[in-house]
Amino acid sequence: MIRLSRIFRHFLFPVGCMLAGLALAGCSPVGLVIGAGASVANTATEDRGLDGASSDTMIDSTVRGALGREGYGYFSDVNVTVRERRVLLSGFVRSENDRKKLVEAASKSDGVAEVIDALRVGPSPEMSDSARDKLIEQEISAGLLFDGNVKSNNYIAESSQRVVFLMGVAQSQAELNRVIARARNTDFVRAVFSFVLMKNDPKRVGPNETVTSVTITRPQGIPGPLVRSESASPAAKENR
Numbered sequence: 001m002i003r004l005s006r007i008f009r010h011f012l013f014p015v016g017c018m019l020a021g022l023a024l025a026g027c028s029p030v031g032l033v034i035g036a037g038a039s040v041a042n043t044a045t046e047d048r049g050l051d052g053a054s055s056d057t058m059i060d061s062t063v064r065g066a067l068g069r070e071g072y073g074y075f076s077d078v079n080v081t082v083r084e085r086r087v088l089l090s091g092f093v094r095s096e097n098d099r100k101k102l103v104e105a106a107s108k109s110d111g112v113a114e115v116i117d118a119l120r121v122g123p124s125p126e127m128s129d130s131a132r133d134k135l136i137e138q139e140i141s142a143g144l145l146f147d148g149n150v151k152s153n154n155y156i157a158e159s160s161q162r163v164v165f166l167m168g169v170a171q172s173q174a175e176l177n178r179v180i181a182r183a184r185n186t187d188f189v190r191a192v193f194s195f196v197l198m199k200n201d202p203k204r205v206g207p208n209e210t211v212t213s214v215t216i217t218r219p220q221g222i223p224g225p226l227v228r229s230e231s232a233s234p235a236a237k238e239n240r
Contacts, residue, residue, distance in 0.1 A: 046153050047169045047199060048084050048207075055207035056082040059111045063087055066105040070098070077124050078102065081158045083167040085113040085205045088195060090160045092122045092225065107214045113205040114215040116195055118165055122225035125161055129226065133159035136186055140164065143182045150178055155196065157183060161226045162190040169204070170196050191223050 043053045060082045064074060072078045072093070081088040087106050093099045099119045107115045125133075136159040144152035155168035164183045170176035176196055183192045195217075197204055205211060 043153075047151075048154075051207045052084055055085065055111060059085060059087065059109065062109045062111065063106050066109050067102055070101050070105050072098075072102060078119065079158055079160060080106075081156060081165070081167055083156065084169070084197075085111055085207070085211070086116065086167070086195070087112050087114065088116045088118060088158065088165055088167055090118040090158055090163075090165055091120070092124060092160075093119050094121070096121055103216060107216055111211075112214055113211045114203075114217060116165075117216060117218045118160075118193065118222055120160075120222060120224060125226075129161050132162060132188060136162065136164065136189060139186050140183050143186070144179060147178060147182070150175055150182075155179055159189075161223075162188050163223055164189050164192045166192065166194045166196050168196050170198050173198070191221075193219055193222065195219075 044050050046053065048056070060080055063080050063082070067076070067078060067080070068074070077092040078089060079091045081090070087109075089102060089106060093102065099117070099121060102119065103115055103117045106112060137157050140157040141152070144150050144155055151171055154170070155166060158165045158167070164186070166179060166183060170179070176194065176198075179196070180192055180194055183189060
C-alpha cells in the first residue's frame with residue numbers, strides 16, 4: 001500500500017527542494033553541470049571513494065527490490081541506508097513476522113556484508129512526522145557541513161519518527177563525539193543511535209572484498225512509535 005507520508009518524504013519534499021534550488025541557480029546549464037561535478041567531487045573525497053559509493057548504490061537498489069517483493073516497496077514505511085556494504089533498515093512494519101522477513105531478504109541480497117535491523121512494529125507515520133524527519137536530517141547535515149572539525153561527507157543521518165540513526169566513517173573518536181552531539185542537540189530529536197565505524201576499524205569492507213557471511217545486528221532500546229501527544233514537543237534524548 002502506498003503511503004501519502006512516504007510520497008511526501010521521498011518525492012514531493014525532495015522535488016520541491018530541487019526546484020527551489022534550480023530557481024535560485026537560474027536553471028542554467030552551467031549551473032547544472034557545476035552542481036553535478038561538485039556532487040561527484042564530493043563523493044570522491046569520501047573515505048569509501050567512488051568505487052565504494054557505486055557499490056553501495058547497486059546494493060541499495062538490490063535491497064529495495066528484495067523488500068519490494070516482500071510487499072515493502074519504495075513508498076513503504078521502511079528506510080534503506082547503505083554505507084560500505086552495511087545496510088541499515090529503519091522505519092515501521094506491520095508485524096514481527098514482516099520484520100524478520102525483510103531482514104532475511106536484505107541479508108540475502110548480493111554484496112551485503114551486514115544488516116542493521118532498526119525496524120519497529122507500528123502504524124504508518126503521519127505526513128507531519130515525515131516532514132519533521134526530513135527537516136531533522138537536513139539540519140544535522142547542514143550543521144556537520146559547516147563544522148570545520150568534521151569530515152561531513154563521510155556521514156549520513158536517517159531520522160525515523162525523530163529517532164536518528166547515524167552511519168558512516170569517523171576519523172577519530174573526538175570527531176564522532178561532535179557528530180553525535182550535533183544530532184542530539186537538534187530540536188525534536190528523541191534519541192540518537194550511532195552505527196559509525198572508525199577509519200581503521202577492521203569491520204570496514206571494501207567494494208571488492210569477499211564476504212563469507214552476513215552479520216545481522218539488532219540494536220536494543222530503540223523508542224517505540226510516537227504517541228500523538230509527543231509529536232509537537234521535544235522529548236528526553238538518548239544516545240547509543
